[in-house]
Amino acid sequence: MLDDRKLDVLKAIVTDYVSSQEPVGSRALVERHALNVSPATVRNDMAALEDEGYITQPHTSAGRIPTDKGYRLFVDRLATVKPLSPAEKRAIHTFMHGALDVDDVVTRTVRLLAQITHQVAIVQYPVSVTAILRHVELVSLTSHRVLLVMITSNGRVEQRVVELAEHQEADLAALRATINQAVVGVAPAVAVERLGALLPEFSVQNRVQASPVISAMLELLAADPSHRVVVGGVPNLTRFSDQFETTVKPVLEALEEQVVLLHLLGEATRGSQGDVTVRIGRENSYERLRSTSVVASSYGTTDDAWATLGIVGPTRMDYPSTMAAVRAVARYVGRFLHEG
Amino acid sequence: MLDDRKLDVLKAIVTDYVSSQEPVGSRALVERHALNVSPATVRNDMAALEDEGYITQPHTSAGRIPTDKGYRLFVDRLATVKPLSPAEKRAIHTFMHGALDVDDVVTRTVRLLAQITHQVAIVQYPVSVTAILRHVELVSLTSHRVLLVMITSNGRVEQRVVELAEHQEADLAALRATINQAVVGVAPAVAVERLGALLPEFSVQNRVQASPVISAMLELLAADPSHRVVVGGVPNLTRFSDQFETTVKPVLEALEEQVVLLHLLGEATRGSQGDVTVRIGRENSYERLRSTSVVASSYGTTDDAWATLGIVGPTRMDYPSTMAAVRAVARYVGRFLHEG
DNA sequence: CTTGGCACTCAGATTGCGCGAGTGCCAGTG
DNA sequence: CACTGGCACTCGCGCAATCTGAGTGCCAAG
Numbered sequence: 001m002l003d004d005r006k007l008d009v010l011k012a013i014v015t016d017y018v019s020s021q022e023p024v025g026s027r028a029l030v031e032r033h034a035l036n037v038s039p040a041t042v043r044n045d046m047a048a049l050e051d052e053g054y055i056t057q058p059h060t061s062a063g064r065i066p067t068d069k070g071y072r073l074f075v076d077r078l079a080t081v082k083p084l085s086p087a088e089k090r091a092i093h094t095f096m097h098g099a100l101d102v103d104d105v106v107t108r109t110v111r112l113l114a115q116i117t118h119q120v121a122i123v124q125y126p127v128s129v130t131a132i133l134r135h136v137e138l139v140s141l142t143s144h145r146v147l148l149v150m151i152t153s154n155g156r157v158e159q160r161v162v163e164l165a166e167h168q169e170a171d172l173a174a175l176r177a178t179i180n181q182a183v184v185g186v187a188p189a190v191a192v193e194r195l196g197a198l199l200p201e202f203s204v205q206n207r208v209q210a211s212p213v214i215s216a217m218l219e220l221l222a223a224d225p226s227h228r229v230v231v232g233g234v235p236n237l238t239r240f241s242d243q244f245e246t247t248v249k250p251v252l253e254a255l256e257e258q259v260v261l262l263h264l265l266g267e268a269t270r271g272s273q274g275d276v277t278v279r280i281g282r283e284n285s286y287e288r289l290r291s292t293s294v295v296a297s298s299y300g301t302t303d304d305a306w307a308t309l310g311i312v313g314p315t316r317m318d319y320p321s322t323m324a325a326v327r328a329v330a331r332y333v334g335r336f337l338h339e340g
Numbered sequence: 341m342l343d344d345r346k347l348d349v350l351k352a353i354v355t356d357y358v359s360s361q362e363p364v365g366s367r368a369l370v371e372r373h374a375l376n377v378s379p380a381t382v383r384n385d386m387a388a389l390e391d392e393g394y395i396t397q398p399h400t401s402a403g404r405i406p407t408d409k410g411y412r413l414f415v416d417r418l419a420t421v422k423p424l425s426p427a428e429k430r431a432i433h434t435f436m437h438g439a440l441d442v443d444d445v446v447t448r449t450v451r452l453l454a455q456i457t458h459q460v461a462i463v464q465y466p467v468s469v470t471a472i473l474r475h476v477e478l479v480s481l482t483s484h485r486v487l488l489v490m491i492t493s494n495g496r497v498e499q500r501v502v503e504l505a506e507h508q509e510a511d512l513a514a515l516r517a518t519i520n521q522a523v524v525g526v527a528p529a530v531a532v533e534r535l536g537a538l539l540p541e542f543s544v545q546n547r548v549q550a551s552p553v554i555s556a557m558l559e560l561l562a563a564d565p566s567h568r569v570v571v572g573g574v575p576n577l578t579r580f581s582d583q584f585e586t587t588v589k590p591v592l593e594a595l596e597e598q599v600v601l602l603h604l605l606g607e608a609t610r611g612s613q614g615d616v617t618v619r620i621g622r623e624n625s626y627e628r629l630r631s632t633s634v635v636a637s638s639y640g641t642t643d644d645a646w647a648t649l650g651i652v653g654p655t656r657m658d659y660p661s662t663m664a665a666v667r668a669v670a671r672y673v674g675r676f677l678h679e680g
Numbered sequence: 681c682t683t684g685g686c687a688c689t690c691a692g693a694t695t696g697c698g699c700g701a702g703t704g705c706c707a708g709t710g
Numbered sequence: 711c712a713c714t715g716g717c718a719c720t721c722g723c724g725c726a727a728t729c730t731g732a733g734t735g736c737c738a739a740g
Contacts, residue, residue: 025702038714043703061702061721100501101487134481139474139491147495151479155487157499161441234574235596238589244581248588252575365733378683383734401690401733 002052006045008035010054011078013046014066018318023063068281068315071293075278075319082320084328088116092332099336101155102126106230109309109333114233116325117295119311120251121233122261126300126307126337127226128154133183133191138176138213140169148216152188158223162216165208175210178202179217188221226307229261233311240314243291247314250288254312260286265308268296276327281315291315295322299330300337309333342392348375349385350394351418354406358658363403408621408655411633415618415659422660424668428456432672439676441495442466446570449649449673454573456665457635459653460591461573462601466640466647466677467566468494473523473531478516478553480509488556492528498563502556505548515550518542519557528561535561566647569601573651580654583631587654590628594652600626605648608636616667621655631655635662639670640677649673 012033016024026039026046035042046064049055054070057063066074084092095112099105106123113121130153137149143166150158182198183191195214202210234255240247254260264286268277276297282290289312296310309330311322352373356364366379366386375382386404389395394410397403406414424432435452439445446463453461470493477489483506490498522538523531535554542550574595580587594600604626608617619634629652636650649670651662 023702027702039702040704040714040716041712044713047704057703059720059722061700061719063702101499134479134487135477137475137477137489137491141474141493141495147474147491147497149477149489149491149497151477151487151489153481155481155499155501157487157489157497159441159495159497161495232596235589235592238584238592241584241589244578244584249575249578249581252578256572256575363733367733379733380683380685381681384682387735397734399689399691401688401731403733 002048005035005037006049007073007078008033009042009045010049010066010070011074013049013055013064014070014074014078017065018316021316023058023065025063028063068283071280071315071319072283075280075323079320079323082324084116084324088325088328091116092328096332096336102337105333105337109329110230110232113309113311113326113329114236116329117233117311117313117322118236118239119233119313119317119322120231120236120255121309121311122255122265123230123232123309124262124265124307125226125228125230126154127224128152128156129306130187131156132185132187135184136176136179136217138172138179140167140172143167146172146213148213148220150217150220158220160216160220162212164212167209171206171209175206175213178210179213192218192221227258227262229258229265231255231261236313243314246291251292251312254286254289264289264294264312265296265310268294268310269298269308272298274298276323276330278319278323293317293319295319295326297326297330299334301334342388345375345377346385346389347413347418348373349382350389350406350410351414353386353389353395353404354410354414354418357405358656361656363398363405365403368403408623411620411655411659412623415620415663419660419663422664424456424664428665428668431456432668436672436676442677445673445677449669450570450572453649453651453666453669454576456669457573457651457653457662458576458579459573459651459657459662460571460576460595461649461651462605463570463572463649464602464605464647465566465568465570466494467564468492468496468646470527471496472525472527475524476516476519476557478512478519480507480512483507486512486553488553488560490557490560498560500556500560502552504552507549511546511549515546515553518550519553532558532561567598567602569598569605571595571601576653583654586631591632591652594626594629604629604634604652605636605650608634608650609638609648612638614638614670616663616670618659618663633657633659635659635666637666637670639674641674 009029012029013024016029016032026042029035029042030037030039046055050064053067054073055064056067058065092112095108099108106125110121110123113123132153133150134153135151139147141147144164146162146164148160148162182194186194195217199207199210199214237248237251264284267285268279276295279294281293284290284294292312293315294310294312296308298306298308300306310326349369352369353364356369356372366382369375369382370377370379386395390404393407394413395404396407398405432452435448439448446465450461450463453463472493473490474493475491479487479489481487484504486502486504488500488502522534526534535557539547539550539554577588577591604624607625608619616635616637621633622630624630624634632652633655634650634652636648638646638648640646650666
């Protein structure tokens, strides 16, 4: 049904449309690409492509633009990987050089992604599969309040204020020692069990204080830090000030909702270990983003830190470059987290 | 020069223009406001107001719109406080109810502000003037890395990874004890001095490990946490999709730069203890935001937690409502932080 | 000082028109 | 049978001309 030339034509249409932002006609196509056929022939191919739903006409006397289905075919079978420019490679190194803790890495990554893709970047906090608890600290704030701090081996620090009955410094010290003895050196999942087993061991008197602290710890352990995302490069949206209603507005709304972002990233990378995934237009389940695309990738390794990152932009985007950039950043950050 | 009626006219112009978004003419003015004079009279007043620079004509045959100077006069002398609606008061309570730590308060505040002003909200992290150091923790990550955690009495936790020469757990314990003995219970400013005096006391051998830790602490203490800001309500910008170049784009760009935001807030609240401040158009030093206004207020008390919050929007905004909302939120959050 | 009247201005909407990019179809050709 | 040149047709877009009316400034009268 679709011979090689028709595919070439589709590829040419996508390429030209993405760079010019305007419907592309048969003559322009043969002029700018070495198709070695006449415009008339291209027109026949276009008619076929349109019948199959890969391209469409905005109005009768205009050129063609790709449909979501057209982009999909392009991404799946026609796009060739475009290597990163030296400048982009340099950017990756300069941006990430000297990053210390996880917060820093995430912040830098989101800026980096935004800069080289010229899109809105989203990075999910990595969750460390191999992390173990290093230390639990209890600090008295007032006579009725204690600050609970949990430190894990990958450099994450989680905190929570706990309301408590009147307590003495000595009580805290004992509680701290007991808890640390139980959970330091074990994985979060194991810590949950240990803590559950711990409570009955306290005397009734001490249990009044231990109980709220332990439930707070359980909550912190359950509250997966990878549920947090960071966003950057929002001003890149201004490049699409035409398409305000279809791109700028919906994306701004989506960015405000962490849940939506997590859903988008998760949906995009589901099932595709490690490689770049693209969701085009209506393929995104989030209604408002049906005229935008998400390019995402997981990063890190399954037995180490693992999370996803990606970008959001109009369906009309330069997929080869964007995919290459997302892949490169994901790999680099993955390695960086693993080694550093 | 400006009699009462001229001021009434200016007030009417500002009010109508803000609500209609269109230049307002003399006839519309007398119809919608009880000025008790004819359009011709109003025209004379308008001519005077224009001579003085309070209003201007976009083009010859159009109505008048206020200038920055006109808004300034309106805000200073003409605006009457518009009390919050019951719904808004309810919103304040529901949003803030149940907030626990500082992070949570800031996050909720920014959402709240965005919701009731319908503008982009900015909240600076509060810095506690009376805060004292509660605890310093050192946690071994690898043989060459240590996680430094500083906990202050107001519930803030600051962390930093420190690169270190090879170390033993015992070394760390000693170092931890020494540092805690020196700084726990004192204010950050005092801690800086104590730490400076501490270094010479270490043996040459121990100094290799103490030195990087102490400099990291000094950096953390110097890095004022109030330098962090949180932003929300960005989608509210979509209401101004006309004015894309003058409002949406510059604001998005400013939001990406924490430094700019801090500067804006600081500039706006400088010298005006506790009350709402308005900076209109060109009064803002940041070049790109010369056609937007900032409504800001400090919150908290000088001897307690203290910081600023505010909103950014087009100069053409409903100042009475916005100012009332910013003031109410600032006061509520201030009290909330104080009481706990 | 206020007001009604009046001439004047000019931005924005409306209309009409020609251009040209682009198409679909068809008959001719290798 | 695939490709091509030719041709008639469509129709969005840009441009100029026109019209409308909101709004103004000024003036003379109350």
